[in-house]
Amino acid sequence: MDSSSVFANIVRAPEDAILGVTVAYNKDSSPDKLNLGVGAYRTEEGKPLVLKVVRRAEQMLVNDNSRVKEYLPIVGLADFNKLSAKLIFGADSPAIQENRVTTVQCLSGTGSLRVGAEFLARHYHQLTIYIPNPTWGNHTKIFGLAGLSVKAFRYYDPATRGLDFQGLLEDLGAAPSGSIVLLHACAHNPTGVDPTIEQWEQIRQLMRSKGLLPFFDSAYQGFASGNLDADAGSVRMFVADGGECLAAQSYAKNMGLYGERVGALSIVCKTADVASRVESQLKLVIRPMYSNPPIHGASIVATILKDRDMYNEWTVELKAMAVRIISMRQQLFDSLSARGTPGDWSHIIKQIGMFTFTGLNTKQVAFMTKEYHIYMTSDGRISMAGLSSRTVPHLTEAIHAAVTRVD
Amino acid sequence: MAGFGKAMACREHVRIRLGTRFMSSSSSSWWQSVEPAPKDPILGVTEAFLADPSPDKVNVGVGAYRDDNGKPVVLQSVREAERRIAGNLNMEYLPMGGSVKMVEETLKLAYGEHSEFIKDKRIAAVQSLSGTGACRLFADFQKRFRPDSQIYIPDPTWANHHNIWRDAQVPQRTYHYYHPESKGLDFSALMDDIKNAPNGSFFLLHACAHNPTGVDPSEEQWREISHQFKVKGHFAFFDMAYQGFASGDPDRDAKSIRIFLQDGHHIGISQSYAKNMGLYGQRVGCLSVLCEDEKQAVTVKSQLQQLARPMYSNPPVHGALVVSTILGDPELKKLWLKEVKVMADRIIGMRTMLRENLENLGSPLSWKHITDQIGMFCYSGMTPEQVDRLTKEFHIYMTRNGRISMAGINTSNVGYLANAINEVTRSA
Numbered sequence: 136m137d138s139s140s141v142f143a144n145i146v147r148a149p150e151d152a153i154l155g156v157t158v159a160y161n162k163d164s165s166p167d168k169l170n171l172g173v174g175a176y177r178t179e180e181g182k183p184l185v186l187k188v189v190r191r192a193e194q195m196l197v198n199d200n201s202r203v204k205e206y207l208p209i210v211g212l213a214d215f216n217k218l219s220a221k222l223i224f225g226a227d228s229p230a231i232q233e234n235r236v237t238t239v240q241c242l243s244g245t246g247s248l249r250v251g252a253e254f255l256a257r258h259y260h261q262l263t264i265y266i267p268n269p270t271w272g273n274h275t276k277i278f279g280l281a282g283l284s285v286k287a288f289r290y291y292d293p294a295t296r297g298l299d300f301q302g303l304l305e306d307l308g309a310a311p312s313g314s315i316v317l318l319h320a321c322a323h324n325p326t327g328v329d330p331t332i333e334q335w336e337q338i339r340q341l342m343r344s345k346g347l348l349p350f351f352d353s354a355y356q357g358f359a360s361g362n363l364d365a366d367a368g369s370v371r372m373f374v375a376d377g378g379e380c381l382a383a384q385s386y387a388k389n390m391g392l393y394g395e396r397v398g399a400l401s402i403v404c405k406t407a408d409v410a411s412r413v414e415s416q417l418k419l420v421i422r423p424m425y426s427n428p429p430i431h432g433a434s435i436v437a438t439i440l441k442d443r444d445m446y447n448e449w450t451v452e453l454k455a456m457a458v459r460i461i462s463m464r465q466q467l468f469d470s471l472s473a474r475g476t477p478g479d480w481s482h483i484i485k486q487i488g489m490f491t492f493t494g495l496n497t498k499q500v501a502f503m504t505k506e507y508h509i510y511m512t513s514d515g516r517i518s519m520a521g522l523s524s525r526t527v528p529h530l531t532e533a534i535h536a537a538v539t540r541v542d
Numbered sequence: 543m544a545g546f547g548k549a550m551a552c553r554e555h556v557r558i559r560l561g562t563r564f565m566s567s568s569s570s571s572w573w574q575s576v577e578p579a580p581k582d583p584i585l586g587v588t589e590a591f592l593a594d595p596s597p598d599k600v601n602v603g604v605g606a607y608r609d610d611n612g613k614p615v616v617l618q619s620v621r622e623a624e625r626r627i628a629g630n631l632n633m634e635y636l637p638m639g640g641s642v643k644m645v646e647e648t649l650k651l652a653y654g655e656h657s658e659f660i661k662d663k664r665i666a667a668v669q670s671l672s673g674t675g676a677c678r679l680f681a682d683f684q685k686r687f688r689p690d691s692q693i694y695i696p697d698p699t700w701a702n703h704h705n706i707w708r709d710a711q712v713p714q715r716t717y718h719y720y721h722p723e724s725k726g727l728d729f730s731a732l733m734d735d736i737k738n739a740p741n742g743s744f745f746l747l748h749a750c751a752h753n754p755t756g757v758d759p760s761e762e763q764w765r766e767i768s769h770q771f772k773v774k775g776h777f778a779f780f781d782m783a784y785q786g787f788a789s790g791d792p793d794r795d796a797k798s799i800r801i802f803l804q805d806g807h808h809i810g811i812s813q814s815y816a817k818n819m820g821l822y823g824q825r826v827g828c829l830s831v832l833c834e835d836e837k838q839a840v841t842v843k844s845q846l847q848q849l850a851r852p853m854y855s856n857p858p859v860h861g862a863l864v865v866s867t868i869l870g871d872p873e874l875k876k877l878w879l880k881e882v883k884v885m886a887d888r889i890i891g892m893r894t895m896l897r898e899n900l901e902n903l904g905s906p907l908s909w910k911h912i913t914d915q916i917g918m919f920c921y922s923g924m925t926p927e928q929v930d931r932l933t934k935e936f937h938i939y940m941t942r943n944g945r946i947s948m949a950g951i952n953t954s955n956v957g958y959l960a961n962a963i964n965e966v967t968r969s970a
Binding site: 146387 | 570572573574575577585616620624625629633672674675678688702705706822825833834851852853854855856858861
């Protein structure tokens, strides 16, 4: 038999667009280089941050000799699940009190979305999911691989750099009854454009009247406004009307646990009995994927959430991160205004969360990289977390040059 | 600022604005027709054990190591590694393929410390979510790039293997493996199945310490299997979940793999640190595929990453750090190897004790298979009815296929267990 590989015909996959930005940044030797690509928080000094309260929790776990590393149950750490549900739905949520919520620990936001999507592909009757245009690049792949058909609804309006609310209502209004709709709970990635409360209420009414199923992606709770409850407002609005929904939570950003892969998938059901059956089916999705979730990050989260002092400490550190990002937005806006850069830059302070959709086109982005060593994704998205007071002037110069010299 | 950022965070405020509760269009659940799923047969055993109030209860169900006091163990080498890690490193995302250092060290264990394949960079390898994750990634990869292939799985095997390839939508068939009459390997039927499979078939092989039977081919038999695989051009995918844990010697436990490598096979391997480093809940493992050359290895790795990205984006960092800390430090690595040997030796000791106890009780049956078999599990040969009696009358918990987890046996309970087994089998 010939000894050539059974996989000889495989071609190399393209580089990930977002992670490729950091690869290019690392290769650049300029002292002025600035990485505004990947969405991980950086301090004023441009360093990654491990929250003090997370370090404390970690030390507690290490020093506790009674702790073992046995397999978690398929659904993960029980405490973690309960506390995560309370965090997003509110401790007094009727859905929780009525035992209508099933929550399973998953691998961060990605894992929660995938497990939820696989469950829907097996048990739901309408296998189409509508995702906002644009959205996080990985959403399409996740839902596609799970077996759902992916369609887009209008979301971002390049003319206003805000929400295309009319387009959104039209597209969701035209969706077949029962379709699944992916909603970013807050701090839309990549645009930073969120609906107002009034707009959320209209979306909710439209969706409930058409029987559209909400699937929330909550990756920035507390990180957007600095207030955990406020950032969960959209989700709670839908739960409060008694209807069903799915919610994927991530602790990557708001607890800085990125690489530990901590998240949770919750499914809010009509009755406790249904929730219990749903949970049993979620286990069948998880077991052949990775058997049970990793224990370390979830233990850190549970340690923090269940201790009042540590919880409060967390909210303070979380608010500090959100405040720094909000202040970067203000500084950049002020700096561009002072510079007299042509155009309306108010979207920088209107948008929320980690990212700003600058409105710069691919040519302008390429120019900024080449001439000013500033790295961002080609859609003009910048990570505000990568900015500092020290680097705002450099970015301002670069934007000014791009806008005045490159169309 | 859009959204709820500027609004009062007060929940009352939000609720008041809603006005009438708006029910979804149907007042019944979208999930009304969802059936309750059957309980996982293996994990369900531990649940039942935990619920039993009897002071005599014994758990020989799930395959997690216990010391002679019946307690789970965190290895010293692991504790030390964690002490070094805590407080020192950030928690940034790993690359999609995981920790490069951890993968490098892990490949050395499987392929050999000085493997030419590692030097020549011919191995496509990614960090995986323990053994399950490695098998699933491979199954998804097989589905995507060899969509017409199926997988041959030994009969019996770890139950989740069937689930994994089924969810990956790869058709599966079984091949003969266990011989109930001898409680050993059904070698001639196994070889027949290999010969009769279409050329170029994909086979799942347990590298050592077969789960659930504990029955492994001898070195000679492995050589024959490898030879026949060459003749037929079959693809060998090894699930190695117990390296070091079976004989106490990692190189010896990887013998089957080394034979296939010597014979020129381009194999795939799933490796797990769940048992041999006691990292169960950390979910640390590695999937590797040996390729023709470095270029192909880069290509295959890029495609494996494409499958990982929409599943979990990148793997968890903590367990990987523990592994690379231990394996990257000669002293810690030495300590770890010693600790693995202690675990393997204890299990081998329990096999001897259980067999001796049964023979001393005058059991009419042969229990030689207990010491012939190797690794975490013993296929006792007991029927489901006998197992049910063990549970009901003696509060002994195991899976109904008669599989005993040797790690659950210790000097305090081996006598009780032997007596119970003797009771339910002596009239067999």
